[in-house]
Amino acid sequence: MQRVASGLVRLIEATGIILFIAFISGCGGTYNVLPTLTEKTKLEAEEGVVVARVINASSYPLPFNNIVIDPENLNESKKVKSSELKARTPYETGTTVFASVVKAGSYALSNINAYHFHGDYRYYRYIFSDAKFGTFQVKPGQVTDLGTLIFYPKPQTDKYIETILRLPEPELGEVMRKYFPFFEYNPENILSWEDDGKDDERESFYVSVAQNPVSYSDKYQAPDGSMYFLGKLGIILKRSADGEWDIDGVDTNLQLNTIAQNQKGDLVVGGQEGKLFWKPAGGDWQDASMAYDFTIHKVFFSKENTIDMVASQNSKLFVFRSLASPTALAWEALNQYDSVKNWKLFGLGDQAVEKSTKKKSKNKKISAPKLKRVTAVSVDENEHLIRVGLSSMGSRGAFPDPSFLTFGYDPQSWRTFKPEELPEMDYSFDSGKARLGLKKPGFWSWSGRNSYYRFDDNSKNWEEIRTSVSRCSDGTFTQKNSCRENGKKVKPRRDSFSFNSFPVFKSNLEAITIATFSNFDFWSGKRDKEIKILRTLDGGKNWQDTGYNLPNKYCASLISEVTDRLLLSCRGATSEFYESLDDGATWQQVRDHENF
Structure with missing residues (x-):
């Protein structure tokens, strides 16, 4: 646009x-x-x-x-x-x-x-x-x-x-x-x-x-298969498991960061300035907000009737727990962290290992830890890991550039500990019927791009997902070592692409994705983009051009949690959604953007 x-x-x-x-x-x-x-x-x-x-x-x-x-x-x-x-x-x-x-x-x-x-x-x-x-x-x-x-x-x-x-x-x-x-x-x-x-x-x-939100801060799949999309200005879009759309909202214009639902249908949502709202199944939203200087990073049901919440307050990180009461939530602080005192409840008493690409001098003195701001938090509920992003107190602008520490935690007590081994992936998540992993680029990365992996159920190893294809001069994809041009064999070129959204796996090996091929001319400053719907049958080692078209060139984000069809979001452009039952050959609009 x-x-x-x-x-x-x-x-x-x-x-x-x-x-x-x-x-x-x-x-x-x-x-x-x-x-x-x-x-x-x-x-x-x-x-x-x-x-x-x-x-x-x-x-x-x-x-x-x-x-x-x-x-x-x-x-x-x-x-x-x-x-x-x-x-x-x-x-x-x-x-x-x-x-x-x-x-x-x-x-x-x-x-x-x-x-x-x-x-x-x-x-x-x-x-x-x-x-x-x-x-x-x-x-x-x-x-x-x-x-x-x-x-x-x-x-x-x-x-x-x-x-x-x-x-x-x-x-x-x-x-x-x-x-x-x-x-x-x-x-x-x-x-x-x-x-x-x-x-x-x-x-x-x-x-x-x-x-009519054009951007979503988070998406979440509930236990009943419903999808929630957190829009700006307190709006929550819901798509039920059978494809019905509904719109809800809470009394705030501030960004919502996280939402959770239990089997019964209770809902809790939180975000900036301590904004927290609680909705018992069949009831109305209740304002349960905290002090304005809190940021709520994560809420989830650790048990059917128990809510855990991770929130930061400048240099401190807190873990709270409350019973899912039909009236009001009553929070109990289970643990807290800052970069100087570490965790209040820490199993081994050691500092967590900070992943760094910098080489450490053997003769360098170990300086006392400095107080840092908590600027990013992620929680892996399956692996029971929490990653804490820390930025210097003097970093005040839009680029906090956090360094991350990874801790394990006991899901019952939230006592943290140093993991015996750091996870291979910086992030891991389900995408359709496969488990995917993501590695951030290191200091010496030439491309500066993320690397993607698929967990193979048979070998129990992470297999890299390729983000490039071989193409002949006419643009066609090939898995051969040569192309034929003017009666001669020539070597195909290797074209890299970036994922518009994560591949959606229909099985452990078969997936559909939407990818962008870019060609940047340094001297003119022009960038040509080509968006394609790709398919893999071997877990991402090779990609094929489906030849299918998107319903709108600005709609290119697949919702990987939905597995019985392709659900396409136009986030960043409009609040429209499309569905396809034939891997992208045809599309049907299922949510419209109001013309106002």
Whole structure:
């Protein structure tokens, strides 16, 4: 789909020359850059505070870390500039909060933008508002709360319109209360957007946006075969085992990270800012949220009537447990971890082994462990393993680059221990009727791509899944060592591809996948892409082109948990789903995206 105002800059240094592959004009001289409010911030006589929250409801992975506002008299003089508010750090997720001192006056929103550095790369994206978005006043000594701003790429035929919307009835003071409690102000006298009579229109648009998610933070298969898809803005899509679709939701606009269901049908879901909701079978959703500075990474039923929850709070990681009560959940802390004290309940008392590609010097002194932030967590319920991603306390941007520690745990007590052997795979999961594994690229990896494996039931070994094919000059696939061109034998070329989604195995050896072949021209900057539906009959050692077409070129994500048919998601583009009963030869649309 077409889009605007995004890009990538890479600086390449070679023999003292810096080559700009792409360039965007800097903002330093264009805007008045306004730092985030701190305990040392003091207001001058003609200054107020502007506060806001931005939610990224798209599949774009980087958070919006800047808000630009235009003063009413922007065009009166070249000396009058727009102001850029900087987001509070850290901001690894798609939600950011802002609070900055702003000169008193009348303002309008110009744009929200994401501007990030990572190594030699710069990533940026600008989303502009329109004249109908509204205006607001900043008054001396007062807080102006802009509420929640949401970025949503609205699909429209073969492109999408990049849209910012604002909630019509913001919870004034919520961001200040949670993130800037040190600032003294009158909570009964908070300003917001000026009334323009369009709140009903905004409410209708917001409801349509929420019910038509284009991105999902997680998917989950329940014991009864139902599939759940966690959309943005608190929306939960459900596909029953017999293919019926339903939509549900909880009272939050923040990202949901994890959901679980037991055999009885009880549901629990959790996510950012400690948001946690509990729904007994046949009942209604209950808000069971924790403190706002918690992030809930994982919830699951360790027993039919017992819920386990793994949540982090800055540098600490907690494991909680509660009975699945029909009324309220009562959490008990079973274990906790930080990078200095290790686990509170640790079986062997040793530090876990950190997987690293760096060579250690024999003469190097072992330094004391440093306190680090918990930025990623995964739990393998089958193998009883937990992986904890740690980032330095000084890493505050969109790229925390965590290092991972792997621990085993006792499912009864959650006492952790150092595994006798680290698992061969960084991640393992079921995909159809096979067990797949994934290895992250090492430091010396040339391609920088993940490696994929299939667990062979007969040999009990991990077999590598190939991500390349041999092709003749006319593009046809071949498993032979030569192609015939103009009556002569020539060597076929080897073309690599990347999986759009994991292969769906119909048996231990037969699978269908959707793959992208890319051809990048360094000098022109052009990248040609070719998406194909592939089949393997030997567990991924060789792939064949089925010759089948996708129902829509933007729909290329197979749901590997569904095994009686191919279920295709259009995530990243629309909320549509398609099904195929003949391995992709024909497709039927089973969920539509509302045209609003």
